[in-house]
Amino acid sequence: MARVNALDEHLPPLTRNQAAIEAARCLMCYDAPCTHACPTHIDIPKFIKKIATENLRGSARTILESNLLGATCARVCPVQELCEGACVLGTEHKPIAIGRLQRYAMDYIYGKGMNLFPPAKATGKTVAVIGAGPAGLSCAGELAKSGHSVTLFEKRDLAGGLSTYGIIGLREPIEVALAEVAMIEKLGVKVETGKELGTDFTMADLQANFGAVFLAVGLGATPGLGIPGDEYIIDGLEYIEQSKLDASNLVIGRNVVVIGAGNTAIDCATVAKRLGASQVTMVYRRTEKEMTAYSHEYEFIKREGVSFSFLTQPVRVHGENGSVKSLECLRMSLGPADVSGRPSPQPVAGSEFSLPADQIVKAIGQEKPSVASQLKLKTEKGFIPVNERFETLLPGIYAGGDCIRTQGAASTVMAVQDGKRAALSIHERLVARD
Numbered sequence: 001m002a003r004v005n006a007l008d009e010h011l012p013p014l015t016r017n018q019a020a021i022e023a024a025r026c027l028m029c030y031d032a033p034c035t036h037a038c039p040t041h042i043d044i045p046k047f048i049k050k051i052a053t054e055n056l057r058g059s060a061r062t063i064l065e066s067n068l069l070g071a072t073c074a075r076v077c078p079v080q081e082l083c084e085g086a087c088v089l090g091t092e093h094k095p096i097a098i099g100r101l102q103r104y105a106m107d108y109i110y111g112k113g114m115n116l117f118p119p120a121k122a123t124g125k126t127v128a129v130i131g132a133g134p135a136g137l138s139c140a141g142e143l144a145k146s147g148h149s150v151t152l153f154e155k156r157d158l159a160g161g162l163s164t165y166g167i168i169g170l171r172e173p174i175e176v177a178l179a180e181v182a183m184i185e186k187l188g189v190k191v192e193t194g195k196e197l198g199t200d201f202t203m204a205d206l207q208a209n210f211g212a213v214f215l216a217v218g219l220g221a222t223p224g225l226g227i228p229g230d231e232y233i234i235d236g237l238e239y240i241e242q243s244k245l246d247a248s249n250l251v252i253g254r255n256v257v258v259i260g261a262g263n264t265a266i267d268c269a270t271v272a273k274r275l276g277a278s279q280v281t282m283v284y285r286r287t288e289k290e291m292t293a294y295s296h297e298y299e300f301i302k303r304e305g306v307s308f309s310f311l312t313q314p315v316r317v318h319g320e321n322g323s324v325k326s327l328e329c330l331r332m333s334l335g336p337a338d339v340s341g342r343p344s345p346q347p348v349a350g351s352e353f354s355l356p357a358d359q360i361v362k363a364i365g366q367e368k369p370s371v372a373s374q375l376k377l378k379t380e381k382g383f384i385p386v387n388e389r390f391e392t393l394l395p396g397i398y399a400g401g402d403c404i405r406t407q408g409a410a411s412t413v414m415a416v417q418d419g420k421r422a423a424l425s426i427h428e429r430l431v432a433r434d
């Protein structure tokens with residue numbers, strides 16, 4: 001039981017008093033910079049003002065009008081880099097705790113089981129959405145609000161995408177992601193789980209039965225490292241997933257090595273450390289300057305007691321009788337910039353050394369979406385190219401979320417915004433056909 005609690009949501013909800021005090025601090029700025037910094041452009045002073053006047057239903061409605069996944073975003077958004085980072089009070093005082101206030105309003109309506117949007121008048125138009133992560137849910141919900149008949153196909157047993165399976169419980173409990181799925185269903189979206197494009201139906205089936213299609217398939221599994229002993233290495237996404245769905249059966253090593261230094265690697269290290277590993281080391285082939293993890297996440301994981309081995313390239317896993325014994329590595333030095341624009345790691349000859357480990361977890365990014373090749377769509381760096389209306393090269397087929405994110409950090413709020421903007425383009429296409 002103690003093991004499961006170690007990954008419970010770490011920030012407590014604001015009390016009524018705390019929320020009132022925090023809301024009263026907001027200057028209600030005109031042309032508010034926090035709203036500009038939010039990728040979904042939530043009217044932040046407006047929703048905070050409604051909290052200050054104890055109109056929590058109205059506050060939640062303001063949030064949902066811009067972002068249907070307001071409860072997830074309140075928890076997982078890198079607010080330090082977005083709204084709170086832009087808050088005018090941040091320069092000399094503490095920025096307003098926008099994320100926690102947003103959570104306060106959203107938790108209120110979910111706690112009361114409130115439905116804020118009445119059913120829309122049916123248009124008779126049909127749309128298929130593939131993938132029930134943040135992009136798919138946002139697009140499906142927005143289209144349903146416009147009266148279109150939307151079917152959301154999801155290959156997994158549960159909807160929610162990475163909010164359900166990938167984001168650690170410390171940041172977002174699974175119940176929050178599922179409550180949002182239920183809300184999208186109440187808007188009229190038909191969610192069909194266990195249905196995979198390419199296995200259970202084809203794109204031709206969709207084109208024959210729906211007026212438009214939105215692809216929100218995200219990315220794939222963690223790729224292999226291609227080193228001897230690869231088979232001993234655990235996929236970080238599966239590690240996190242089990243910590244959320246089946247923590248009591250998740251085997252945690254005593255001495256865990258996590259390969260990678262992005263946000264997912266930090267999440268894996270957090271799971272290992274919180275669920276009982278005595279030593280957790282993150283291994284990265286560049287230095288802390290080139291890490292892709294947010295700086296607040298890096299500070300967090302250092303406080304958790306996780307160690308780092310920078311300029312380190314894994315080359316071989318040593319195992320014995322099916323168990324991991326150590327990870328053989330090479331020291332690296334940094335050379336000229338590579339295609340990513342970052343200094344390229346170069347092996348230092350004769351620098352082999354071994355890191356003792358009884359569990360090795362990889363978190364080195366995700367494979368590109370395989371749907372693109374199935375559809376014979378030309379890809380850009382492995383991603384699905386779309387125009388400014390989120391339409392792919394195939395007319396009537398739109399895409400958004402991680403599967404189109406060729407640059408910039410992929411995030412939930414960006415996926416939600418893609419879904420919202422794609423829904424508007426799809427709506428315009430459907431009504432233009434009348």
Ligand SMILES: Cc1cc2nc3c(=O)[nH]c(=O)nc-3n(C[C@H](O)[C@H](O)[C@H](O)COP(=O)(O)OP(=O)(O)OC[C@H]3O[C@@H](n4cnc5c(N)ncnc54)[C@H](O)[C@@H]3O)c2cc1C
Binds near residue numbers: 156159196198400413
């Ligand atoms: C470990 C981890 C932690 C993260 N933490 C954060 C965070 O703290 N904050 C943040 O903002 N972002 C975070 N992110 C990024 C964020 O989760 C993603 O950017 C976001 O989920 C993208 O949404 P999406 O809808 O595009 O894709 P996904 O969430 O990946 O959803 C895609 C869905 O499509 C389904 N699917 C795929 N192929 C098919 C098919 N052929 N047929 C039917 N269904 C299909 C999948 O099963 C999945 O449910 C994290 C990512 C990871 C991996």
Ligand code: SF4
Binds near residue numbers: 029089
């Ligand atoms: S920038 Fe800060 S003070 Fe101004 S409206 Fe936004 S949250 Fe309030």
